[in-house]
Amino acid sequence: MAILRAAALAEGARRISGEPQFAPDEDRFTLLVAAAELTLGDATAGGARRFDRLTVWADGPPDLPEQLQTALGLEQLPAHLANPEPPAFAEMLADPSTPPGLHLAVDPASGLGARAIALQVGGEGKGGIEVSGIDGEPADLPTASSGSPIWLLRELLREARGEGTRVVQVPGSRLGLRVTRLGPFPGETSWNPTSSAPVHLPSSAVSGNEVELATVSEGAYLPLPTYLENLPSRWRLEAERCGACGKLSFPARGRCRHCGRLDGLTREQLPKSGGRVEAVTTVRPGAQPSEFDFQVQRGGAYDVVLVRLHPEVRVTLQVTDTPAGTTRIGVVVNTALRRLYPMEGAWRYGRKALPRLEAAP
Amino acid sequence: MPSEQAAIVGAGQTRFGALREGPRAMLREAVDAAFASVDRGIDHREVEEAYLGTLGFNGWQIGNVSAVLAEEARLEGAPVTRVENACASAGFALRTGIQAIESGQRSAVLVVGLEKMTDAPSRRRRYWLGVSGDTEWERLAGLTFAGVYGLLASRHMHEFGTPREALAEVAVKNHAHALLNPKAQFRKAITREEVLSSPRVADPLGLLDCCPVTDGAAALLLTSASRARRYTDSPVLIVGSGAGSDSLAVQDRASLTSLAATRRAAEEAFRRSPWDRTQLSFAELHDCFTIAELLAIEDLGLAPPGGAAAMTLAHETALGGRLPVNPDGGLKAKGHPIGATGASQAAEVFLQLRGQAEKRQVPAAARALTQNVGGSGASATVTLFEAS
Numbered sequence: 222m223a224i225l226r227a228a229a230l231a232e233g234a235r236r237i238s239g240e241p242q243f244a245p246d247e248d249r250f251t252l253l254v255a256a257a258e259l260t261l262g263d264a265t266a267g268g269a270r271r272f273d274r275l276t277v278w279a280d281g282p283p284d285l286p287e288q289l290q291t292a293l294g295l296e297q298l299p300a301h302l303a304n305p306e307p308p309a310f311a312e313m314l315a316d317p318s319t320p321p322g323l324h325l326a327v328d329p330a331s332g333l334g335a336r337a338i339a340l341q342v343g344g345e346g347k348g349g350i351e352v353s354g355i356d357g358e359p360a361d362l363p364t365a366s367s368g369s370p371i372w373l374l375r376e377l378l379r380e381a382r383g384e385g386t387r388v389v390q391v392p393g394s395r396l397g398l399r400v401t402r403l404g405p406f407p408g409e410t411s412w413n414p415t416s417s418a419p420v421h422l423p424s425s426a427v428s429g430n431e432v433e434l435a436t437v438s439e440g441a442y443l444p445l446p447t448y449l450e451n452l453p454s455r456w457r458l459e460a461e462r463c464g465a466c467g468k469l470s471f472p473a474r475g476r477c478r479h480c481g482r483l484d485g486l487t488r489e490q491l492p493k494s495g496g497r498v499e500a501v502t503t504v505r506p507g508a509q510p511s512e513f514d515f516q517v518q519r520g521g522a523y524d525v526v527l528v529r530l531h532p533e534v535r536v537t538l539q540v541t542d543t544p545a546g547t548t549r550i551g552v553v554v555n556t557a558l559r560r561l562y563p564m565e566g567a568w569r570y571g572r573k574a575l576p577r578l579e580a581a582p
Numbered sequence: 583m584p585s586e587q588a589a590i591v592g593a594g595q596t597r598f599g600a601l602r603e604g605p606r607a608m609l610r611e612a613v614d615a616a617f618a619s620v621d622r623g624i625d626h627r628e629v630e631e632a633y634l635g636t637l638g639f640n641g642w643q644i645g646n647v648s649a650v651l652a653e654e655a656r657l658e659g660a661p662v663t664r665v666e667n668a669c670a671s672a673g674f675a676l677r678t679g680i681q682a683i684e685s686g687q688r689s690a691v692l693v694v695g696l697e698k699m700t701d702a703p704s705r706r707r708r709y710w711l712g713v714s715g716d717t718e719w720e721r722l723a724g725l726t727f728a729g730v731y732g733l734l735a736s737r738h739m740h741e742f743g744t745p746r747e748a749l750a751e752v753a754v755k756n757h758a759h760a761l762l763n764p765k766a767q768f769r770k771a772i773t774r775e776e777v778l779s780s781p782r783v784a785d786p787l788g789l790l791d792c793c794p795v796t797d798g799a800a801a802l803l804l805t806s807a808s809r810a811r812r813y814t815d816s817p818v819l820i821v822g823s824g825a826g827s828d829s830l831a832v833q834d835r836a837s838l839t840s841l842a843a844t845r846r847a848a849e850e851a852f853r854r855s856p857w858d859r860t861q862l863s864f865a866e867l868h869d870c871f872t873i874a875e876l877l878a879i880e881d882l883g884l885a886p887p888g889g890a891a892a893m894t895l896a897h898e899t900a901l902g903g904r905l906p907v908n909p910d911g912g913l914k915a916k917g918h919p920i921g922a923t924g925a926s927q928a929a930e931v932f933l934q935l936r937g938q939a940e941k942r943q944v945p946a947a948a949r950a951l952t953q954n955v956g957g958s959g960a961s962a963t964v965t966l967f968e969a970s
C-alpha cells in the first residue's frame with residue numbers, strides 16, 4: 222500500500238522548473254480528474270478496477286460529483302459530496318473498515334483546489350495517488366448548470382452589465398467567487414461590455430488571479446448547449462463502435478460515420494495516452510481564435526497537433542505544459558483534461574496533449 | 583449529358599485590395615464591368631436569374647444579401663440566391679449558374695462573388711476569418727485556417743520532404759505574376775529569402791505564405807452556348823464542372839496530404855471534358871496558403887503526389903513555364919476576398935482565353951481550369967473552360 226506521488230502528471234511542468242508546478246490551464250476540477258484518471262489506471266492501462274461509489278470530499282458545488290462522473294465515465298456509480306473535512310487518506314487505507322470506493326478530495330489547506338487526491342480502496346487492492354502543488358493558483362468552479370455558483374454568477378453579471386464588472390476570485394472564500402465592481406483596470410482606457418469579448422487582460426491578471434468569465438461570443442463559437450452535448454467525447458475521449466461494420470466513430474454522435482447505422486453502437490474508450498503526433502503547427506500570436514486571446518497574452522504561442530490516438534482515430538489537440546515550437550511529428554503524447562477558455566460565465570474544458578518526457582526533444 | 587452547353591459572354595471585377603467603396607458600390611462596379619465587357623451588349627433585363635457567392639464577412643448583411651445584388655444589378659424582380667461555401671462560395675455560385683444553363687431552365691444568368699473584409703477592426707476581422715472552420719474540435723483546440731494549413735504543410739514536408747523553399751517559391755511566383763495584373767492587391771515583387779524570413783504565423787507557414795485580407799467583387803454573365811453568339815464572337819465555353827465535399831474537420835480525413843474534395847471535383851469535371859489534364863494551357867488554383875497550391879497541383883493530377891515542389895522550383899508553373907499557375911497572381915498576391923475568389927478566377931480565364939490578359943497573357947491560351955476550395959477542403963469546385 223502506498224500513496225504514489227503523481228510525478229507523471231506534473232512531469233511537463235517539472236521539466237521546466239524542476240519543481241512541481243501547475244499550469245494556468247489547471248484548476249481544482251482538472252486536478253481531481255487527473256488524479257482520478259491516474260488512479261483508475263488510464264495512463265498505465267491497468268486491469269479493470271471496480272468501484273462501488275464515488276465520494277467527493279469537497280464543499281461543493283452540488284454538481285461537482287456529477288461533473289466528475291461525466292469526466293471519468295462513472296455515471297453509473299452512486300456519487301455524493303462528503304464532509305468537506307477530507308479524511309486522512311493514509312489512515313483510511315490502513316483501516317479495514319474503510320468502505321470501498323473512489324475517493325476524491327480537495328486540499329483542506331486552501332480550499333481552492335490546491336491539492337487533489339484520488340484514492341482507490343477495496344476491490345482488488347488499495348492504492349491512491351496524490352497530486353500536490355498548485356501554489357497560488359486559484360480554481361474556478363467547473364460547473365455551468367442551473368443553480369451552481371457559476372450560474373448564479375452569470376445572473377449577477379447580467380444584472381451588473383455595463384458597469385465594468387469583473388469577476389474576481391477571492392482567496393479564502395470557500396466557494397471562491399464573488400462579484401466585485403472594480404471598473405477598468407490600470408492601462409485600460411475603457412471596457413465596453415458590448416465589444417467582442419474576451420476583454421483585454423491587463424498585466425495585473427497575468428498571475429491568473431482574475432479572469433474574465435463574462436465573455437460572450439458574437440457568433441463564431443461553440444454555444445454552451447452544443448459544448449455540453451458532447452462531453453463524454455470532449456472530456457474522456459469516448460468513441461462509438463459500430464456493431465454492423467465494426468468501425469469506430471469519433472466523436473460519438475449517435476451514428477456510425479462509416480455505414481450510417483443508428484443502432485448497435487457501443488461506447489468505447491479511446492486510449493488517453495500513447496498517441497503519436499502526425500502533424501504539428503505552432504500558432505503564433507495573432508493566428509489564434511479570439512477565445513484564446515487571454516491565453517496568448519499570458520503565455521504567447523502554443524502548439525496544436527493532430528494525434529493518432531487509435532488506429533482508426535485522429536484527434537486535434539492543443540499541446541500544454543511544453544514550450545511552443547518544441548513538439549515534433551512522431552512524438553508520443555499523453556492527454557489530460559484542461560481548461561480551454563472562459564465563455565458565457567464558465568470555463569470550457571477539453572483534452573490537451575502532453576508530450577511524453579522520454580519522447581521530448 | 584447536359585441539354586445545353588454554358589458559355590461566359592461577359593466578365594468583370596473590381597480592383598482587389600483595401601477599397602474605399604462599400605459592398606453596394608463594389609457589386610455595382612463588378613456587374614457593370616461584366617455587362618460592359620459583352621462585345622455586342624446584353625440588356626440587364628435578359629438576365630433571368632442570379633447567384634451571389636459571399637460569406638457575409640463582418641456581418642454587413644448576413645441575411646437576404648441577395649436583394650442587394652438584385653437592386654445593384656437592376657434585375658427587376660429576377661430571382662437571386664446567395665450561395666455560401668466559405669472561400670468556395672463563388673465557385674459554387676458559378677456551378678449553380680452552369681447547371682441552370684445546362685439543364686435548359688435558364689438561358690442567361692448572372693454569377694457574382696463579393697466580399698468586403700477590410701472595413702472592421704482587426705480583432706473583429708480575425709474573428710470572422712475563423713467562422714468557416716470546424717468550431718467543435720479545431721477551433722476548440724486553438725486553430726484558425728492558418729493553423730490548419732500549417733498542420734497540412736507539416737505533414738506534407740514530413741512525408742515528401744517538401745522543402746520550405748518550394749512553399750516560398752509559390753509566393754515569389756504569384757507576386758511576380760500580380761506585378762503584371764492591374765487588379766491585384768500586391769503589385770510588389772518579393773524574394774524567396776523574404777518569404778522564408780517573414781514572421782511565423784502558424785509554423786511552418788510565415789506571413790508571406792498567407793493570402794491577405796481583401797475587398798473585391800467579380801461578376802460573370804453566362805448564357806447557353808447556342809445563344810452566346812448573339813452577344814460575342816468569342817464566348818468562353820464551359821466544358822466541365824465538378825464539385826466535391828469532405829469532412830469539416832481535418833482530423834476526420836483519410837489523408838493529410840491531399841484534399842479529397844478537389845480530387846472528386848476534378849474527376850467529375852474531366853469525365854465530361856473533350857480534353858485531358860495534359861492539354862491545359864494554364865490553371866487558376868486556390869492558393870490561400872502556399873501549401874494549398876502544391877496540394878492542388880497534386881490533387882488535380884498535374885503532378886504526382888509529392889511532385890508539385892520540384893515542378894514549382896523548376897519554374898514550370900510560372901508564366902513562360904510548361905503550365906502557368908495563377909497568372910493573375912492567385913489568392914496570394916491578387917488577393918482573396920473570400921466570396922469573390924471563385925468568380926474572379928473565372929474572370930481571369932475569360933480574359934486569358936480571349937487573348938485580353940495583356941502583360942500576363944499566357945501565349946496561345948486555349949484550355950483552362952479553375953479550382954476553388956472552401957475552408958481547409960470541406961468543399962471544392964473544379965471548372966474547365968475552352969476558347970471558342
Ligand SMILES: [Zn+2]
Pocket residue numbers: 463464465466467468477478479480481482
Ligand atoms: Zn458502421
